[in-house]
Amino acid sequence: MTAPAAPVFAPGGTAVRRDVARGRVWSATPCAVLADDGATLTLTVRPGTETLAPARWTAATRADDDAGRLGCIEDLATGRWELDHWTWRDTVVLSRFTAGAPFSVHRFLTPDGRPLRWYVNFERPYRRTAIGIDTLDLFLDLVITPDLSAYQWKDEDEYAHARRLGVVDEATHRWMDRARSLALAQLLDRLGPFAPDPAAWTVPPAGPLPTLPTATLSTPAEGG
Template identity: 35%
Template sequence: MPTNSEKGAAARAPGRWRPGEHILWRYRANGTGEVHICRPVTVVRDSDDLLAVWMAPGTECVRPELADGTPVHAEPLATRYTKPRTTVVSRWSGAGVLKLARPGEPWSVWLFWEPGWRFRNWYVNLEEPRVRWPGGVDSEDHFLDLSVYPDRSRRWHDEDEFDQARRAGLLGDDQARRIREAGEEAARLVDAWGRPFSEDWPSWRPDPGWAVPRLPADWHRPVRARHAVPGAGARAPRRPGTG
């Protein structure tokens, strides 16, 4: 049963983060290897079989945007993955997000709530298995996503983006096949109501004493000592205008 802060794990296990520590959850851009998404998060649990983190409302994050200032999802699909991009800093709106990831799995599971802590749904984000480094974890998004609802129904998202990414050359045939297989495996997990869906994470609440993590100036820093693949750099973001 998950607890609010899991303070019982007071001593840091070798290579593990303590509950309450701040790390970065980052994604590399498909086809470039540059970090284009960065979200400061608070560690909830870090064990041999699970990394759980909390992204608080109002967290300052980095996200991609087209170089002409167009939001990515406002660009027509035909040119969404071919026009130049940059990165911008903005704050996460709405309720916070609890992210759960098990080592080696090609997805992470996110939990969403409505205001007042009314649980809305789980969200299976297909992605490259995360690579740990001293300041956080890095991955690469695989476009396809799966919403899972409290009545155990599920719905796929972004299949059009997945197909367009293939046409744009961001995914090869072998990689696309592996992603599809991962999606089928995730769907079977949902149908069997395995972990984490069978666990009581919807009742979890963040420690009220936790501060909102800050976005460091060097959020895009290359990682030279990962546990697996080599590190990659990124451009520093431009901040959107105020007012």
Template identity: 40%
Template structure:
């Protein structure tokens, strides 16, 4: 298995984030990757350098610069379940499990060297006790029927996907059953770095 995959997020046709991740497994549970603090990362930014997150028009993501950064603060284990329109993130800080994050996104597209997903803004935060809450509902709703984002019908499907995943948390089913909460990376793994051109 290779040491690095490029995980790119798109907003419409524009790469909004690029993350260098280490592949861990690719099996019946899905593609599992490791994003450690210190890994290569890039994102679109505002003129003052803050990440661009809530642009009102899809073209704004193409106009903003993509700046190279370093992933900081938390280590993340990310699972892309097979044919699922979401990923599940396990957050760690200094080896301590902090909780899960469900990122609602289009089913991943694989390519040589990495994977691409289209982000859907709406997310779910799941605490270690499996209580959960929606995140970024206003941003998600504001993009409904805007060019380059999602239609009303698509927004209902996106929210339904989130509800199905949240129900698994309520029931304590995989991936919210304790799996990988004690995950530790192989110390021999190199810190993944972005390629020269992450676009």
């Protein structure tokens, strides 16, 4: 039997980015679709968007509690977590997800379009679903200045904790080393998402905020 074709999402529609682990949803964000050619999916999130996130993370973030954020990884390791509502705030995010890539690339801007930073989120290559894409954040991030001239690694403590708990095993760690090298090579050579392409990173006109569909918490066909 021929497998059904992966969905391609129409500009202006909604695609839900979910993090999935142990066959359960770890987080879910409804995004507005800017472009999709079947391989590269470009999305945006605006302030006021209602999302789902691990309850321990939302509590820790509201309290500015770094130890609590590390505790979220323990929940992921044990497979026991609850979800809470979280409202995205302060920034517009333009995101590019490329099939097979070990990271997604994001550009953070003020609501009026002033660039704040680039952000590389290391994660499992995405899998398309009927409502969007499923992946799994692997904690480590690369933060880059708006002009691409400097960068720094972020959340290395979370990544180290995930390694200690076995959330990131040795094979995944080696895979992440290659992903780091790839991201830096693309940045330094201005390739892929870092190639000059102003149209790809322009803030679109404001529209209705997307919402999470009823199928958001349906059991994923494959765990993250």
